[in-house]
Each structure stands twice: as C-alpha cells, then as structure tokens.
Amino acid sequence: MYAYDEIDRTLVNERVSEFRDQVKRRLSGELTEDEFKMLRLQNGVYLQLHAYMFRVAIPYGTLASRQLRQLAHVARKYDRGYGHFTTRQNIQFNWIKLAELPDALADLAEVGIHAMQTSGNNMRNVTSDQWAGVAPGEIEDPRIWSELIRQHTTLHPEFSFLPRKFKIAITASDHDRAAIKIHDIGLRLIKNEKGETGFEVLVGGGLGRTPFIAKTIKHFVHGRDILSYIEAILRVYNQYGRRDNIYKARIKILVHELGIEKFSREVEEEWQHIRNSSLQIDDEVIEDIRARFSYPAYEKLPHMPDELRQAAADPDFEAWRKNSVAPHKVQGYSIVTISLKPVGGPPGDATAEQMDALADLADKYSFGEIRVGHEQNLALPHVAKRDLPALWKALDRLGLATPNVNLITDIIACPGLDYCSLANARSIPIAQELTRRFANHELANLIGRLHINISGCINACGHHHVGHIGILGVEKNGEEVYQITIGGRADENAALGNLIGPGVKFDEVADVVEDIVEAYLALRERPEELFMDTVKRLGVEPFKERVYATR
Amino acid sequence: MTSPLEQKKIKIAGPSVVTxxxxxxxxxxxxxxxxxxxxxxxxxAIVRNSDEAKALLAEAVADDVGAVGAYIAPVQIGEDGRIEPGNLREQIRSTGVTIGQPAQV
Structure with missing residues (x-):
C-alpha cells in the first residue's frame, strides 16, 4: 500500500472544496452547463443516459480495505448499491446526483481517494499490473514509477489541456497484464547491461475508431530520465497534436502521420533541452516513494500446506484454484483473482455488500490489500496458501467464486447502450447471454483460454479490437448490429483482430460465437493449442466459412 | 459545446419531444x-413540425438550470394516444436499463 503524504491530502481536500463551490454555483445558475462541463469532467463527472456518472481513480489498481469499504459506502449512500470496475483501474457509479457529488467526494477524500483526471483532455489515471509487487520474476515494483508519474502529472498545467486524453500504463513483467501496447505511452520496466533500472518506451497505442498497437520509440530510458522523456513526448504531442479534429487528436494519429522515426527525432530534440533539468530524478526521490509503499511481513510458510493438499480432493475447489490462483513471489503465498463475471451478471459490477465483504476478506487473508485489474476483475495479492480453501468458501458464499478467470465467460464489456450516452448498441446483455451459453464449466475449461471483449460503440471502451473474439456493436437502420473480429490480443504480443464478415443481429451474436468456438474445437491440432494459436495458424477463413455457411 | 439551436435546420420525421x-x-x-x-x-409536449420543434427546443435550452443537454427525440403515438419512445436509445432512457441491476439481483 502507498501512504499519501500531507501534500496529497491537502490537494485532495482542496479539490473537494473547489468542486463543492463549483456545484453550488452551477445549481444556482451562476455557472451555465457550458461553463461547468469542463469543471465536472476534471472531477470525473460525466452525463450519461440516465444520470450523472462518477468515475473514481484507483491508481495503479491498488486499494486498501478501508478504501474499498468507502467505495461500498458511496455506492450505498449516493448510488444504487453497486459500482462498475472499468478497464483502466477506475470504478464508476452510474446514478450519482450532482447535488450530492461534493459529499461523495468528501467521503472518498477521507480515505485518500479522488476522481481527479479520470476524464477530460489530460493525463489519466496511471495504470499498472494488478500483480505489481507480488508477481514472480518481476524486475521491480512498477507502482513506484507509476506513483512518481502520478505525482508529477497531477494538475500539471502543461498537461491539463492536451489535444486529447492521455493514458500511460506500466508493466515490469515479461507477461504484460497492463495492456501497455494499447496505451498512449506504454512503459516496460527493464534493466540494462549494468543492472540499472530503466524503461523500454512505447508510444502511440490506442483503440477507438483508429486502432494502433504502440511502437517502441526508445529501447532504454534510464529511470532517472523517465519524467523528462515523458515530458518531451507530451511537449511534441502538445505542439503538433490535432486540436482541430477530435477524431484525429490522439497521439496515435500523430505518431502514425509523422512516422515513428520523425516523431522520435522530434522527441529526442526536445528531450535534450530538458533532460538535465530539475526533471532528472534523484535516487532519494525514488527511495522516498518506495518507502511510502508498505509491504506485508510475510511468514515463512511451506510450499504445499496440508490444508491445500486436503482441499485438492474437492473438484469444485480445484476448478476454482486452477483458474483463479496464481504463483506469488514469496513461497507459501498466492495471488487470488476474484472473478466479477458471474453467469448472467454484468461484467465488472460489484455490490456494496460484496465490496464490504471483500474488504473483510482482504483484512483476514491478504494484509488488507485488494487489486483491480484491467480485465474488470479484482485480486487479493497476498493470500497464504493454507488459507485458500477457507477463502474459496467465503467467496463462494458471496457469489464471487465463479471459476472462469481467463476462460470464455471472463468477458470484458463496456457499459454500452444500457448506460452510456455515446453507445450505439448494448454490450452487457450480449455478455450475459454468452456467460449463460458457456456456463458449463467443463465446456469452458475444454475451450481453454479465450478472451471475449465487447464494445457498444467504436470508441472501444470494451477493447474489442484486442479481444481474442472481439464484438463491436453499431447501429444500422435503427437496429443493433454487431461486427465480430478474431485474433486480437492485449498482452506482450498485442495484435488487432480481423473482421470475419458482415455484422450480425443482436439475437445472433451468441450463436456466432458458438460457431466460432465449435470451429476452433474441430480445427485445433491438440487440446493444448489455444484459440489464439489456432487463429494464428489458420487465419480467419475457416472461422468465416463456419459462421457464414448457413447465414 | 455547440448549442442545438445553432443547427441551421431542424428536421423531424414525425412526432417528437424535447428531452x-x-x-x-x-x-x-x-x-x-x-x-x-x-x-x-x-x-x-409533442411537436410535429420543424418550427414547433425549434421553438420548444429553444425554450428548453434557455432553462439551463432546470435541465442539461436538451435535444429533440422521436416518439410514436399509439392509437390510444399513448406516447412511446421512438427508438431503442430513447426506450432505454425512458424505461431504464434492459438488464437487472446487480443490487437488485
């Protein structure tokens, strides 16, 4: 956990006071909506179909149990008893009243949570690997660097009026769980030949109507130079980014139009002006941030405790363990992913009661810490293996032990037309139907790792471009129509999916996915060949033939 | 934000409301x-032609303290005079999400 200092606490509290005054002036008519809109967006407040939507940041996906309890409190007191975890380590409340928002913000500020820069054309919440600090083989905890960037960019005047929103993600593991290649800047923490910490810097990734996979702009930037290098990128973007056309305003378009070589030269030139400035980071600064992260006092525990050995006889426990439990860097401990994808449920939603109960379980089994992943699931990062059976039983009672992590029903979906004012088609009901179709755990296990991502419009909040199976809802002649892609992925080998053919109607989507899955099961060379590998080997055609042969 | 009134022409294809x-x-x-x-x-209030729509929208936009983001939305009028939303988006806005909300499940 990271402990905020007095500066952070003052900043957050001052922001609440400012916003309270702004809301008061808006409700009295002193501010028009045109004047107020940017102010509310800077505090994470959108206007959606049914109500205001309030997006709260969970920096680098780390939450303390008391913070999760406070999110539950906000859900219960100011909303309708639930929240929605997003693909960028935020939580959204869908039914907040503007008049009550300052109180909700004040309640969150009590536990160091805020909504700054969760919307608007600024630097958004810096995201990271939800297994940061506990993943085996990790180079070092990427959250230290996430926090450095968070501090530097929060309310930074130069980054507050960018051409468009700007997102950074950081990973420190070989396997990328932070989806860095679909971010404006992706940072991969590495060591150079001298053993010094630095970053491979990628730039220009993003989805939306013009998707791009990020390109490497520099293979190694020393840790002490990372702020100046990021600032150089942002300065070039600020100067040349397209403010005249919202659809071409993201940095990915600039990188694409200039070409990575020219863009890189511009950044390099800018960097030389600011590299040896106060932006150079002393080791002391990093050590100070590191010291404000507290790490658990792990016990010396056996690799295979008796409790785990005995529980292995229960097939239901084993089904859950195989999908939900991952190795930890410390012997005797595990990382437990908690699926927020129950059969028939909206992906990523959690009730206030579930949040409260999870906070209690985090206190009991995970040193009071919870993580949020971009796949819209939660995790308990420090669970002793001996406690896994008891934890599983407790999660099961809460409806949070669905054994589907990384399987076909572990679906990423945006809120879609049920909530979102930008959406053209519904996402959640498609996800719900798919979880029912593939509810049989033996079938889902037989299929193996397969990610379905669903977006209700071209803005791609459900990351459909990088779903193994991607589903994009559009509107055609007043009807919802869904375009299906296959072959996308968001990991270290990130790729954009390929369209398999004409769009299909709402009622046909689950049938089409079933056809694709049946084709895969028939085409794979062996059970270990994952869906992605079969698509890579054979391309789109055999799947297309199967889907459209009878349509 | 561009005011809806700045649109040169407001065309409506049938009975509409301002929401x-x-x-x-x-x-x-x-x-x-x-x-x-x-x-x-x-x-x-139901409007049936562009002039009526423009006037109702102008009046609605002027009440910025009362409501925000006013626009013209299509409706259908049933034989019994009942007003129904004219498309799926408006149906969802009018009757709520098409899914169960987690806290109610």
Missing part, C-alpha cells in the same frame, strides 16, 4: 407544454 437530463440529479426529463420538465414521457 434532457435534470440538472441537480441527472434523471431523464421531458419538456412539458407548461414550460416545465417532467420525468414522465406521457406529460411531454
């Missing part, structure tokens, strides 16, 4: 003939 979100709490509201807002679609 927005109430400022203080954000809920869906409809402009009434009594120059107010109602969360009940059945109380909405």
């Amino acid at each position: 927005a979100n109430r400022t203080w709490d954000g809920i869906v509201v409809y402009r009434t003939a009594a120059k107010g807002w109602s969360p009940d679609l059945s109380e909405a």
Whole structure:
C-alpha cells in the first residue's frame, strides 16, 4: 500500500472544496452547463443516459480495505448499491446526483481517494499490473514509477489541456497484464547491461475508431530520465497534436502521420533541452516513494500446506484454484483473482455488500490489500496458501467464486447502450447471454483460454479490437448490429483482430460465437493449442466459412 | 459545446419531444407544454413540425438550470394516444436499463 503524504491530502481536500463551490454555483445558475462541463469532467463527472456518472481513480489498481469499504459506502449512500470496475483501474457509479457529488467526494477524500483526471483532455489515471509487487520474476515494483508519474502529472498545467486524453500504463513483467501496447505511452520496466533500472518506451497505442498497437520509440530510458522523456513526448504531442479534429487528436494519429522515426527525432530534440533539468530524478526521490509503499511481513510458510493438499480432493475447489490462483513471489503465498463475471451478471459490477465483504476478506487473508485489474476483475495479492480453501468458501458464499478467470465467460464489456450516452448498441446483455451459453464449466475449461471483449460503440471502451473474439456493436437502420473480429490480443504480443464478415443481429451474436468456438474445437491440432494459436495458424477463413455457411 | 439551436435546420420525421437530463440529479426529463420538465414521457409536449420543434427546443435550452443537454427525440403515438419512445436509445432512457441491476439481483 502507498501512504499519501500531507501534500496529497491537502490537494485532495482542496479539490473537494473547489468542486463543492463549483456545484453550488452551477445549481444556482451562476455557472451555465457550458461553463461547468469542463469543471465536472476534471472531477470525473460525466452525463450519461440516465444520470450523472462518477468515475473514481484507483491508481495503479491498488486499494486498501478501508478504501474499498468507502467505495461500498458511496455506492450505498449516493448510488444504487453497486459500482462498475472499468478497464483502466477506475470504478464508476452510474446514478450519482450532482447535488450530492461534493459529499461523495468528501467521503472518498477521507480515505485518500479522488476522481481527479479520470476524464477530460489530460493525463489519466496511471495504470499498472494488478500483480505489481507480488508477481514472480518481476524486475521491480512498477507502482513506484507509476506513483512518481502520478505525482508529477497531477494538475500539471502543461498537461491539463492536451489535444486529447492521455493514458500511460506500466508493466515490469515479461507477461504484460497492463495492456501497455494499447496505451498512449506504454512503459516496460527493464534493466540494462549494468543492472540499472530503466524503461523500454512505447508510444502511440490506442483503440477507438483508429486502432494502433504502440511502437517502441526508445529501447532504454534510464529511470532517472523517465519524467523528462515523458515530458518531451507530451511537449511534441502538445505542439503538433490535432486540436482541430477530435477524431484525429490522439497521439496515435500523430505518431502514425509523422512516422515513428520523425516523431522520435522530434522527441529526442526536445528531450535534450530538458533532460538535465530539475526533471532528472534523484535516487532519494525514488527511495522516498518506495518507502511510502508498505509491504506485508510475510511468514515463512511451506510450499504445499496440508490444508491445500486436503482441499485438492474437492473438484469444485480445484476448478476454482486452477483458474483463479496464481504463483506469488514469496513461497507459501498466492495471488487470488476474484472473478466479477458471474453467469448472467454484468461484467465488472460489484455490490456494496460484496465490496464490504471483500474488504473483510482482504483484512483476514491478504494484509488488507485488494487489486483491480484491467480485465474488470479484482485480486487479493497476498493470500497464504493454507488459507485458500477457507477463502474459496467465503467467496463462494458471496457469489464471487465463479471459476472462469481467463476462460470464455471472463468477458470484458463496456457499459454500452444500457448506460452510456455515446453507445450505439448494448454490450452487457450480449455478455450475459454468452456467460449463460458457456456456463458449463467443463465446456469452458475444454475451450481453454479465450478472451471475449465487447464494445457498444467504436470508441472501444470494451477493447474489442484486442479481444481474442472481439464484438463491436453499431447501429444500422435503427437496429443493433454487431461486427465480430478474431485474433486480437492485449498482452506482450498485442495484435488487432480481423473482421470475419458482415455484422450480425443482436439475437445472433451468441450463436456466432458458438460457431466460432465449435470451429476452433474441430480445427485445433491438440487440446493444448489455444484459440489464439489456432487463429494464428489458420487465419480467419475457416472461422468465416463456419459462421457464414448457413447465414 | 455547440448549442442545438445553432443547427441551421431542424428536421423531424414525425412526432417528437424535447428531452434532457435534470440538472441537480441527472434523471431523464421531458419538456412539458407548461414550460416545465417532467420525468414522465406521457406529460411531454409533442411537436410535429420543424418550427414547433425549434421553438420548444429553444425554450428548453434557455432553462439551463432546470435541465442539461436538451435535444429533440422521436416518439410514436399509439392509437390510444399513448406516447412511446421512438427508438431503442430513447426506450432505454425512458424505461431504464434492459438488464437487472446487480443490487437488485
């Protein structure tokens, strides 16, 4: 956990006071909506179909149990008893009243949570690997660097009026769980030949109507130079980014139009002006941030405790363990992913009661810490293996032990037309139907790792471009129509999916996915060949033939 | 934000209403003939041509404290005179999400 200092606490509290005054002036008519809109967006407040939507940041996906309890409190007191975890380590409340928002913000500020820069054309919440600090083989905890960037960019005047929103993600593991290649800047923490910490810097990734996979702009930037290098990128973007056309305003378009070589030269030139400035980071600064992260006092525990050995006889426990439990860097401990994808449920939603109960379980089994992943699931990062059976039983009672992590029903979906004012088609009901179709755990296990991502419009909040199976809802002649892609992925080998053919109607989507899955099961060379590998080997055609042969 | 009134021409294809979100709490509201807002679609003022639509929208936009984001939305009028939303988006705005909300499940 990271402990905020007095500066952070003052900043957050001052922001609440400012916003309270702004809301008061808006409700009295002193501010028009045109004047107020940017102010509310800077505090994470959108206007959606049914109500205001309030997006709260969970920096680098780390939450303390008391913070999760406070999110539950906000859900219960100011909303309708639930929240929605997003693909960028935020939580959204869908039914907040503007008049009550300052109180909700004040309640969150009590536990160091805020909504700054969760919307608007600024630097958004810096995201990271939800297994940061506990993943085996990790180079070092990427959250230290996430926090450095968070501090530097929060309310930074130069980054507050960018051409468009700007997102950074950081990973420190070989396997990328932070989806860095679909971010404006992706940072991969590495060591150079001298053993010094630095970053491979990628730039220009993003989805939306013009998707791009990020390109490497520099293979190694020393840790002490990372702020100046990021600032150089942002300065070039600020100067040349397209403010005249919202659809071409993201940095990915600039990188694409200039070409990575020219863009890189511009950044390099800018960097030389600011590299040896106060932006150079002393080791002391990093050590100070590191010291404000507290790490658990792990016990010396056996690799295979008796409790785990005995529980292995229960097939239901084993089904859950195989999908939900991952190795930890410390012997005797595990990382437990908690699926927020129950059969028939909206992906990523959690009730206030579930949040409260999870906070209690985090206190009991995970040193009071919870993580949020971009796949819209939660995790308990420090669970002793001996406690896994008891934890599983407790999660099961809460409806949070669905054994589907990384399987076909572990679906990423945006809120879609049920909530979102930008959406053209519904996402959640498609996800719900798919979880029912593939509810049989033996079938889902037989299929193996397969990610379905669903977006209700071209803005791609459900990351459909990088779903193994991607589903994009559009509107055609007043009807919802869904375009299906296959072959996308968001990991270290990130790729954009390929369209398999004409769009299909709402009622046909689950049938089409079933056809694709049946084709895969028939085409794979062996059970270990994952869906992605079969698509890579054979391309789109055999799947297309199967889907459209009878349509 | 470009005001809807800055649109040179407002075309409507059939009976329409003006809808927005109430400022203080954000809920869906409809402009009434009594120059107010109602969360009940059945109380909405119906416009049937562009001039009527433009006038109702202008009046609605002027009430910025009452509601925000006013726009013209299509409706269908049943044989019994009942007003129904004219498309899926408006149906969802009018009757709510098409899924169960987690806290109610």
